[in-house]
Amino acid sequence: FRYGNLVYDGDGINLGTRLLPDNRTLLRSFENFDSQYSDYRLMTNIVGRFSTGSIKHQLLFGIDLGRLENSDSFTNRSGAPIDLFNPIYGQPPGAITSRGDTNILTDELGILVQDQVTLADNLKLLLSGRFDTFTQTDRDFLADTKTSQSGNAFSPRVGIVYQPIPPISLYANYSRSFEPAIGRAFDGSDFEPTRGTQYEVGVKADLNDRLSTTLAFYDITQSNVLTDDPDNIGFSIQTGEQRSQGIELSIAGEILPGWNIFASYAYNDARVTKDNSIPVGNRVLQTTPHAASLWTTYEIQQGDLQGLGFGLGLFYVGDRAGDTGNTFEVPSYLTTDAAIFYKRKGFRAALNIKNLFDVDYFENAFNRLRVSYGAPFTVQGTISFEF
Template identity: 50%
Template sequence: MGRFHAVARNIGEPSSDSSYREVSRIGYNLEHRFNDNWVLHNAFQFGYVSILQQDVTIGTGLQSDNRRLNRLTVFDSNVLNGYIIDTNLVGQLKTGNIEHKLLIGFDWYRETFDLNNSTFARAPIDVFNPVYGSPLGRRTGTTQTQRINNTFGLYFQDQITLTDNLKLVLGGRFDWLDFDSRNRINGVKTTQSDDAFSPRVGIVYQPLKNTSFYASYSRSFEQVIGNDVRGNPFVPSRGTQYEVGVKIDLFNSQLSTTLALYDLTQTNVTTSDPNNPGFNIQTGEQRIRGVELISIGELAPNWKIVASYIYTDPRITSDRTFSGNFISNSPEHTASLWTTYTIPQGSLQGLGFGLGVFYVGDREGDNANTFILPNYVRTDAAIYYRQNNLRVQLNLQNLFNTLYYDAALNRARVNPGNPFEAVLNISWEI
């Protein structure tokens, strides 16, 4: 099948599509310092998201003529509530001539998700010559589900100063995850519990005052919800990352540049079951190797800059169908440049401006690598005011209202990026 670039096309019914999203967040950060060496942190955040979609039509797949797109219409009313608590103790101590900076803490995350979904048939549409006005068809499905995720983690880290130019970092975290789901229509309940330990080891060597070499190894853990065709629950997905790099401080530490090489492998990735359509199996493995260059500094007093370039080789390394292909929605090249300037004195002291340019390269739209999401450049800006305890910031995202494609689920569902958006944040520190 030939490769093609995604093009703009509304395959819904423009006169009826309606979406609404409401997002609210509230939280706090507390700090108590026992003495010069020990400090306790506690943070809490509550988030609320309500998504309402009325008469939103989506594509489900092209017919054999590669012109007519099968469609369905969705009515959604979904509510998510999330709670996060994080508490940790940071302290410094010595064992002989060896210095330790300790971090010990725990976090708890609870998420409740109420999903109410109805789907209706909608007549196919010619994607090259669309004709709108198709009436709503019969109901094809209804979902009413409540999902609850609970995650509890214990973490620790010891940053050990062996000599003035040699440091060792040892750490890790224990995770316990519980997932509960209840079908409100038939009353069926499902549960899934997983736990794992994820270690982390790093070393930093500083041969010169402005130069540091480092290496690290870490493991990660992610619960995978679902079952195979035999009803066996999926095991957690595990990630393994190796990274080496060098950090150089230039111009009296006004500019810091880091060059890193990394290798990240994720196992137990779900993939389609070739013998049982509609089910998944866990045989997949994905690997991302890359180079990252980041510079952070101050070009002049109150004029700051952050620049980055990342090259990645994102590959599917084990899969019954897509082994050797590029991972979908993963660009090989990305780059960004963000700069801010804050007025240091006078009647406008604390007023600042930010401007950023972000480049994302071509990406494969699916794991079969049948189409490409084109590269894009997006420009963001910000205006902020910081004085005493007051923080006011206006973020202007996608300043020039650039049309770009953020990600794709498949050939029939390519998601455009957000248009121009203004977001105002106001905070007060006490």
């Protein structure tokens, strides 16, 4: 059972809405808001093992029960324009442009049945079915209205693993997903649940008993995906359909005693395939076609310095779509991380350095007026003891 509560308050937030043709005068909005999220989750799985003749089964039955309550109260006002190159701060807000006071209560129930079947030592099959149902009640206290919606869906999952020889595993899977969409639309309309379909095939190879590599090809289609409303800050919209197709390659394990490596490369072509407002073929917001990482550590194995280790990593993220209209790109970046750690019995101490060379880069963007810097040079120390 898990309970989570988040209180999110903002007072006097000025957000840019449009840059005038002089490229220096920024129009702004002023927002006061008070949001609270309460999330209750109960998850229970029961696993049993049995055989039918020579075929082995691992049967799983699961129940997920959840309640999410989302309360939002906000007042939006027009904000005083500001000159980016000669800013005058502290200007009072203007007239009220919109107000809201809503409560969304979502009850969810998921029932899962899964059977992992061992047909032979080198052949396994996974069969799974999940049934989800939800009820969502939306109350608008200002309009004194109450609306409700409900839905249900069956989501299958099928997977297979075949080993032609012990070091090689070939696999394929198909699955569907269903998730109620939580948020608020500017026009007060309810969001449709998000649906997804995934196909994946791949191969895992054990290069030796300590080093393995995985290659995967995937195709994922999602409909009714939530994204930020570009015209109304603080609200969301649903895109019609998005499709991601790509390749993932990784290698992980121990090269030599004490020397570990994890390297990965991902190619992801994520596009809008259906929509009423976003052009079909546009890249999905904040997605990049290319991403790669390399992380390696070495730990001294013997002597007085046994347990002392060092780590070094490179992380690359390619160009990303800066907005849903694909009018600009967020540039690629390469950062370097490092670590020094010491392990002895149950004791561990570590010093982790992120963005070692203090590279200036942009981590994400929602539109031309909302672009976020990545974290600068950061040092974090940790000490732990296991017993």
